[in-house]
Amino acid sequence: xxxxxxxxxxxxxxxxxLERLVFFSDAVVAxxxxxxxxxxxxxxxxxxxxxxxxxxxxxxxxxxxxxxxFLVISAFWREHHRLFERATGYTSLLIRVNMLxxxxxxxxxxxxxxxxxxHHDDRLAIGIYVGVIVFAMAIARLEELLLYxxxxxxxxxxxxxxxxxxxxxxxxxxxxxxxxxVAVPSIGLWSLLILVVAAPLPGAVRRRWPGTDGR
Numbered sequence: 001x002x003x004x005x006x007x008x009x010x011x012x013x014x015x016x017x018l019e020r021l022v023f024f025s026d027a028v029v030a031x032x033x034x035x036x037x038x039x040x041x042x043x044x045x046x047x048x049x050x051x052x053x054x055x056x057x058x059x060x061x062x063x064x065x066x067x068x069x070f071l072v073i074s075a076f077w078r079e080h081h082r083l084f085e086r087a088t089g090y091t092s093l094l095i096r097v098n099m100l101x102x103x104x105x106x107x108x109x110x111x112x113x114x115x116x117x118x119h120h121d122d123r124l125a126i127g128i129y130v131g132v133i134v135f136a137m138a139i140a141r142l143e144e145l146l147l148y149x150x151x152x153x154x155x156x157x158x159x160x161x162x163x164x165x166x167x168x169x170x171x172x173x174x175x176x177x178x179x180x181x182v183a184v185p186s187i188g189l190w191s192l193l194i195l196v197v198a199a200p201l202p203g204a205v206r207r208r209w210p211g212t213d214g215r
Contacts, residue, residue, distance in 0.1 A: 018090050021098065025080065028102045033073045035109035036066050039116070062116045068189055069112040073105060076136055083144055089152045097143055104136035121185040130181045130191065134174040141167055166205035173198030 040062060047055050056063070080101070111129040118125040147153045148164060173194050181191040 015089070018084070018087060021090055021095065022084050025084075025098060025102060026077075029073060029077045029080075029105050032105040032109055033070060033077075035106075036069045036073070036112055038109075039113055040066055065112055065116050065189065068192070069108055072133060072192075073108055076105065076140070079140060080143075083140070083147070086153045086155055087147055088154060089150070091146065091150060091152075094143060094146050094150075097139060097146060101136060101139040101143065104132050104139065107132045108136075115189070123182050123185045126185050126188055127178065127182045129189070130174070130178040133192070134171065134178050137171045137174050141171055163202065163205060166202045169201045170195065170198050173201075 040059065043059060043062070044055060108129075111125075111132045114125045115122075115129045144153075144167065145164065148156055148159060153159070177191040177194040180194065181187060181189075184191075
């Protein structure tokens with residue numbers, strides 16, 4: 001086994017296997033994003049005994065949280081899609097790491113329900129929600145690193161350690177959002193706005209240091 005194979009978790013497997021890995025991941029994410037709406041579907045059945053306006057008023061926070069979770073999972077899927085579009089193979093270690101990433105996708109609907117149906121100043125509920133996001137982001141960066149070290153990215157030669165390291169700045173921002181959310185639970189999901197501010201940082205590094213091109 002070569003040093004590159006050892007670094008990435010073993011020898012790369014077939015292209016067919018990579019397709020199956022991607023299809024399975026897409027299916028799990030599709031199920032997870034559907035689960036977000038199920039609690040609201042059950043609640044909406046009560047409209048027959050009240051009114052649509054009352055349902056919207058009583059469930060405004062739940063609808064907002066569900067919308068945010070939908071956007072979060074959508075963003076994670078888009079990034080996962082872009083990463084594996086660049087992948088030319090995979091390893092056994094990558095499969096295991098990807099399963100951890102899928103676990104976070106399945107956990108997000110549960111975390112959403114905990115946040116919605118707990119008191120809005122529940123530190124544990126908001127901590128679990130944002131914590132799942134932090135973990136998902138870290139796992140995504142680890143997947144990219146494994147593919148890069150295994151030479152399994154179509155643009156591997158264009159990437160540099162500096163650029164890859166800068167990608168972890170968004171994970172650090174997510175950790176900051178977690179600290180803020182737990183320290184000041186009344187802020188709630190608004191702490192995730194920190195991620196919006198931090199999102200351009202890797203791009204700024206790419207522009208500052210040419211040759212750190214990445215997608």
